[in-house]
Amino acid sequence: MNVPSAESAVLQLLDGERIRTLLFAYAFHLDMNHPAQLASLFTEDCEVVYGPGFGAVGRPAYEKTLSGIGAFFEATSHHVSNIVIDFTGPDEAQVRSVLYAWHRYRRERPDGHLWGQYHDIVIRTAGVWQFKRRELRTTGVKDFHVKEMIPIGRA
Amino acid sequence: MNVPSAESAVLQLLDGERIRTLLFAYAFHLDMNHPAQLASLFTEDCEVVYGPGFGAVGRPAYEKTLSGIGAFFEATSHHVSNIVIDFTGPDEAQVRSVLYAWHRYRRERPDGHLWGQYHDIVIRTAGVWQFKRRELRTTGVKDFHVKEMIPIGRA
Amino acid sequence: MNVPSAESAVLQLLDGERIRTLLFAYAFHLDMNHPAQLASLFTEDCEVVYGPGFGAVGRPAYEKTLSGIGAFFEATSHHVSNIVIDFTGPDEAQVRSVLYAWHRYRRERPDGHLWGQYHDIVIRTAGVWQFKRRELRTTGVKDFHVKEMIPIGRA
Numbered sequence: 001m002n003v004p005s006a007e008s009a010v011l012q013l014l015d016g017e018r019i020r021t022l023l024f025a026y027a028f029h030l031d032m033n034h035p036a037q038l039a040s041l042f043t044e045d046c047e048v049v050y051g052p053g054f055g056a057v058g059r060p061a062y063e064k065t066l067s068g069i070g071a072f073f074e075a076t077s078h079h080v081s082n083i084v085i086d087f088t089g090p091d092e093a094q095v096r097s098v099l100y101a102w103h104r105y106r107r108e109r110p111d112g113h114l115w116g117q118y119h120d121i122v123i124r125t126a127g128v129w130q131f132k133r134r135e136l137r138t139t140g141v142k143d144f145h146v147k148e149m150i151p152i153g154r155a
Numbered sequence: 156m157n158v159p160s161a162e163s164a165v166l167q168l169l170d171g172e173r174i175r176t177l178l179f180a181y182a183f184h185l186d187m188n189h190p191a192q193l194a195s196l197f198t199e200d201c202e203v204v205y206g207p208g209f210g211a212v213g214r215p216a217y218e219k220t221l222s223g224i225g226a227f228f229e230a231t232s233h234h235v236s237n238i239v240i241d242f243t244g245p246d247e248a249q250v251r252s253v254l255y256a257w258h259r260y261r262r263e264r265p266d267g268h269l270w271g272q273y274h275d276i277v278i279r280t281a282g283v284w285q286f287k288r289r290e291l292r293t294t295g296v297k298d299f300h301v302k303e304m305i306p307i308g309r310a
Numbered sequence: 311m312n313v314p315s316a317e318s319a320v321l322q323l324l325d326g327e328r329i330r331t332l333l334f335a336y337a338f339h340l341d342m343n344h345p346a347q348l349a350s351l352f353t354e355d356c357e358v359v360y361g362p363g364f365g366a367v368g369r370p371a372y373e374k375t376l377s378g379i380g381a382f383f384e385a386t387s388h389h390v391s392n393i394v395i396d397f398t399g400p401d402e403a404q405v406r407s408v409l410y411a412w413h414r415y416r417r418e419r420p421d422g423h424l425w426g427q428y429h430d431i432v433i434r435t436a437g438v439w440q441f442k443r444r445e446l447r448t449t450g451v452k453d454f455h456v457k458e459m460i461p462i463g464r465a
Contacts, residue, residue: 006316010168034310053234080271082337082388084331096338115385139414140385142421162316165316169319184462187465259424
């Protein structure tokens, strides 16, 4: 194992906190229906992949994707845990986390549940960590409105 | 961004660990039905807000609120994630987290589920972090016995 | 409270990250159905206790226990939060965490849910943290195939 100096270890621990905060800000603004704040968490050239044929390249396209979500759900709750951060450089990291998401629809139908994984690439630009790439892989769903998802690749 | 010195950064990282441990101790003692240990996590002048008209001011009043809970539930499980700590001073922080709570009742009725947010003010007194204020906001519930909750304020 | 030196504090914070990563690796490889990688997270003389009369002593016995799991579930999702690490030495810690696990069966039956606690002893051998002992205690289940579990000991 690469043992960092005490000082660089502290910097990396602080970056870990900031990156986790980024993931939690995403969940918060999604559940609060704050599309502008959500989009600001992504780089201009971001790539977001929610499913096969469902996602966006570039922040403007992503903002468009978000615009329909607010009216679709009555409420959502995104619970992010199991966060593993793998630094690939001083300003870049790969991040894997686990998601449990609950969805209440505006239409009369049962609540939707999703259990999945986020696979992210995050980078630091001008001192701020942002999502460069976010991919949602789905372990399973119950009463969810989306039918085609990216599988986690269980053996 | 305010870049702290290495030493003060370490102190803040340690405080972050202690504050998270406080949140987890609350969940643990609630699920274990340990009202005395629960109450000890709060300051003497604490304010606890579980809903409109449901809460307590001061630790003695909070202990009274807790006394009925043990007999009401057969079991509960509180899952706390998405913790964001915002230090407002060396001995004070605002904390936001996300809760998924499962409840099994003693009475014959379906399990209750709650998805919500905790909004806390924590302070350090004599070296120990405690809740000064804890507010539960509710994103949604399913088969839960409480009907009136504080909403998260989704846009 | 024992206040560590800045340097030893940093080492302990780093160890905390590594131990959490160990818990998350367990959940990941379980959900991905990677029995060999799962077993590698345990010491040779490990003890795994999933329930009364269900568990294993020693890594070979544990690997045997794992072999049937892949075929039994269509999918699982393990969400680990509320992690509290108590260092009992420079290379040993007791760890308590909370689990929400969702299970989809291959057989036609409702999804199984488990809410519980992990109680672990982790040790560092040759620089790597591993589980020496892992015990699952169960707060409650819904439509789960296992009937006898170790209770959390709610008062």
